[in-house]
Amino acid sequence: MKQRRIEIYSDEPDNSVVRIPDNPFPASAIQGDSLFLLHGEAMDLVDELKHNPGSDSFYRAYRIASELEQRLRHYIEVCEQHDIELNFDIVCSVEDYQELLFD
Structure with a gap:
């Protein structure tokens, strides 16, 4: 398991928006x-x-x-x-x- 800092734009349950370093676009997490x-x-x-x-x-x-x-x-x-x-x-x-x- 890696531990990295991520940017959290929204931590709404089942609708989080995060950006992982080195990725240009945020991701939708479910x-x-x-x-x-x-x-x-x-x-x-x-x-x-x-x-x-x-x-x-x-x-x-x-x-x-x-x-x-x-x-x-x-x-x-x-x-x-x-x-x-x-x-x-x-x-x-x-x-x-x-x-x-x-x-």
Whole structure:
């Protein structure tokens, strides 16, 4: 674990804005449990749209869910590496819907 000073522009819960040194733009920070809930909502959309997999809506929902899942997996991995116990895990994954994507 690194310890660095960061600039905090807003420390509003689930909506913090921070800037890490050497990054030109501030970042939006979200709590892991909120990220988990957003991923779940996106997965619900993917599931609702699975009957029309060729649609633009399905593809966009899938991409959003995939991006959120990638961030959520990274979050879980980092917490595990630092022995931070979480009370959630990914149950439904975009991988379950990959066969519906067209190349």
